[in-house]
Each structure stands twice: as C-alpha cells, then as structure tokens.
Amino acid sequence: MISGAPVTLSLEASVLETLRGFYALWPYLILVAGILLVLVVDWFQSSAKSQRVSWIALLACLGSAVSLTKLWPTVLDRPVLLGWNALVFDPFSVFFSLFFLVATFIVITTSRTSKELAGRRMGEYYALLLTATLSAAFLAASQNLVLLYLSFETLSLSSYVLAGYAKDRREGVESSLKYVLFGAVASGIMLYGLSLLYGMVGSLELRDVAKMASQPSLSFLLVMVLLMAGFAFKMSAVPFHFWAPDVYQGAPTPVTAYLSVVSKAAGFAVFLRFAAPMLGVPLFSQAVEEMPKELLFAFLSLLWILATLTMTFGNLVALRQTDIKRLLAYSSIAHAGYMLAAIVAHNQAAYEAVVFYFVAYAIANLGLFFAAQVIHADKGTFDIAGFRGLVHDSPVLAASIAVLLWSLIGLPPSAGFMGKFFLFVALVKQGIASSIASFYYVLVLIALANSVISLYYYIGIIRQMAFYEPSTMLPVCRPTFTARFGLATAAALIVAIQLYWQPLTDLSRAATGSKTPVRAVASYGLVNSTPPRNLAVGDQQ
C-alpha cells in the first residue's frame, strides 16, 4: 500500500513527525548547551582552576549519551528524518554518535590528568572537543551534501586547533601546520568533487546521488576519486596519510587519541553511509541502486588498491619507529587499511565487521595512548625505551598494555581477533558468492600477511616491557590507582569481548540494519516518498 506513489502526510501525522524530530535532537542540543556553558563558565574562572570546566564537559557527554540510549529504541523502530531529510537518525548514526560520545568522555577524563595540557586555559579545549564530537555525530547522520560538507569542515577546523593546542611547544605548531595544510587541500579537493557531483545529479541529497550511480559514467568514477581524497584524509588512508604521524606525535596525547578514534571513525561512518547505496548495501532508508558491473568493479578495485597500500605501508613503516605515538600513528594507518579491505567485500557482513572492528580498535587505541601519557608523565619521554622493564615498575600497567597490543595484532583471546575474524569472514563470503573469488581471497591473504608483519613491532614493545631491565637513566613509573584501574578495565573489556561477543555483534548488526524489521523500514517510506526497492515485498500487510 505504501510502495510506489509518494504519500502526503496528514497534518496530524506531520506534527507528530516534527515532534519526533525534536525528540531525536535532544542529545545534540545537550551537547550544544555543554559547549556554550563550558565557554561561559571558563570566562569567569582563573587560569589555575580552568581544569574545572571539564566537569561540565563530562556532564554534557554523559547527558547526551543517556538521551541517545533513550533514543535508540525509537530509531530502531523507525528512523527519524529532520531538516528536509538533511539529517537522518537511524541506528547507524545513533550508534556512531554514542560511540563518539563514549570516546570523547574517555578523552576528557584523560585530558584532566594530562601533563602536556597542564597550566593552560582549558575552556576552549573542551569546547572544541565537544564541537568536534557534535560535528562527527552530524557527519554520521548527514543525508545531504551541504550538511556533510559543513560537519566535515567543522570537525576538521576544531581538530586543527586541538592538534596545536600546546602552541608554545615546537611540535604543537608544526603538527597544526601540517594538519591545516593537508586538511585544507583534502577538503578542497573533496569540495570540488561535491560540486561536480551536484552538477551531474542536480540534487544535494544522498538518495538522488545513489540513483545517479545506477547510470554508467566515467565522470562519476572521477567524482568518487575526488571525494575519496576527503574521506581518505579523515581515515588517514594512503595517499592522504602524510599528516598522521607528525600530527599524532606533535598533538597533546589525549588529542592524538581523539584523532585516532573519533575523527577516523567519523571518516569511516560518512564513507560507509555515502558508499552504501553504490556498493549495494541496504543501510536502512537508502534505496539500493544497482551500480553497473564495470563501474562497481572499478570502484572496488580503487578501494582494493587503497586498502592494500594503506595496510602494507602503515605496517612496514611502523617497524622502524622508536616513538610510541608515531608507532601507533602508523599502526592506526594500517588498521584503516584493514577496515577499507572489509568495505571491498561490499556486503552486510562487511559493514557489521567494520563497526565491530572499530569498537575493538577504539578500546585498544584509547588505552594505549593513555598508557603512553601515563608513562610520559613519569619518565618524560615517548620513546619506546620508556616501556623498558615496565613490568618491574607496575605489573598491572604492563600487563594491560600487553593485552591491548595483543588485541591490535589480532591474536586470540582478544576483541581485535574477533574483529579481524569478522572482516575476513565478510571477504571470504563475498569471494564464495562472486565469480572473481581470487579478487577477495588475495586481499584476505595480504591482510593476513600484514598482521604477521605487525606482530613484529607490537611484540617488540611487549618484549621490552617484560624481558628487559628498566633503564637506569629514566625515573621509575608510578601510575596512580585511577590510571591502573582504567587501563585494567580496558584490557578486561578486550578479553571479555572475546569470551562473550554476542552483545557486540548484535549491536553492530542492529547498527547496520540487518535486523531491522521489514515492517518498520517499510513505514519509513511514508516520509521518504520512495520506499527502499528491495523491501517492497514486505509492504503487503
């Protein structure tokens, strides 16, 4: 009854829709209120007590996260569209918003104890952090190119300032400089791609863009290449990764953790949403248009090459690093490569796997950057030498770091292993179903080979911690109870996910829409006017 002709809403129904929209906006409004409050309160505080405003930022994150969990069942039933379909709150965007908020919460708690940030005015810092989170959330929810570009830029602009927040340090200025130059060029290229896309499609809505993809054209591929510049910059994928090592090294450690988790996840989220209809993955509302075979293959080949280069480059260069932040930067480039590899599989399982992988990756990375910060606070160095003999200083700290590294390698028992497992399963599944199986199998083999390479440098740190005597030149590391507790929790989570992964797979399945009941999605067509084509069968009730 719904499929086919557009349905106009009755007045009552449209009022209800609007109210639902405002309900969905609550979490974001709380965040905005937090941003403003942080700035205003900081105004009235002395510099010495500036760190206090972090409580407001923490509360804003918490409030926003709680209202997001309230929103979750509603959007699971039926996504909410806002602002003339510019914003869509479906489980995908709500999940990513929640993910960003939890990560931001952790980053704020680590910022509070950071020595690199001590003695600075923190009002702007927390305001920018929350702004970046807000725009990351909107980036995951944007269905319109204007909003996509605006939130992309807001995220970038706040990250530029955050990266150079320690502006009296040489590395701070340098990292900000690199970030601004690379970011501005990447977003400029992306913007040009968007303008060409608009010229071809004649609409700024992602839905219409997806329709355009069903007509074979070389210029569409060119546009995708231009847009990939922007996405790859956010994901820190080759060839737009050059900024990552320097920025990760120069930025204050909490900011580095933020960039490696939230900013990267935002890049992946927007790319997943943007590419879903073209790759043939029904991500909720989006109508799946068959991309012509040759065009799809060309696009997949592009991703294939990017993924291979990204993980191989990241892992090979990481081998030679002696600075822990730089090493983690290259490792995070490599991880972007693994996730890009999963997207090549372009099926539902791949999308789930990326979401799952990101959670595992985020726990490990947030934990490791925090560990680097803790060690730096006592030993005053980010060199790997600081890890030497750590097990004598603090066994809990060393053991937790070892578990987190283990997870990044992807060895059992750890969340990282499950993440990699799901990635490979998605690829193999696609390989079995496809006529060009080796296209996918070779990618799996390359990813496996890369995991073996990464083993070397991750295990190197573990070896330094466990089997070496601590350097006598450096002071002993005495982490506080909170630091040890936080890291032990992260490590426990990593192991717990391996033992009991069902909740997380369910969550990632819900977030990418595999389990959304057909009825609920079909009624979505009411607002959307063009119901998803693949779900038309379910409309008969």
Added chain:
Amino acid sequence: MVPAEHALIVATILFCLGAIGVLVRRNFLFVLMAIEIMLNAAGLAFVAASGIHGQPDGQIFFLFILPVAAAEVAIGLALGVLLRLRYGTLDLWQIAQTRED
C-alpha cells in the same frame, strides 16, 4: 549572456591553478591564498551547476562555503602568527629545514 558551461570551465582552471599554487608556493600566506582559490573554484562550480539545473541549491551551498573558507583562513592566519613568532619566517621550506636540524 555567458553559458553556464563556460563558468564550469573557468572553475576547473581556477581549481587547477589553486592546486598548483599549493604545490609550488613557498610562503605560507600564498599557500593559504591558493587553498582559498581552490575553495572558491568549487563555489563557482556550484553556482554554475545550480544555473544549469535551474535550482537554488548550489547557490545555497556556496553561501555555506563562504563562512567555512573564512574560518579556515582565520585558523590559518593565527597559525601564521605562531609560525612567524617561532621561526621568524613564513617560508615553508625554511621551516622544514630548521626542523631537520
């Protein structure tokens, strides 16, 4: 009356000029200007495309590009001040060299 396609060609040329400028210019301020040219080339393409399609969408997009570009310049200039204070120059090559020392 100039056809909209011509504006698209101009936009492409401008974009390439901007990209070349980013690559070859040594002074940070000129690099910033080249980036601005890239952004504005995209803006011009938006306006031209909106003319072709007879819709206001592209022009609205351009209105949103303006503040973003301005914000980017604001951050860029602030960074320029910091660079000048620290290195005494805005020449990116010189800055890169002092770094290696």
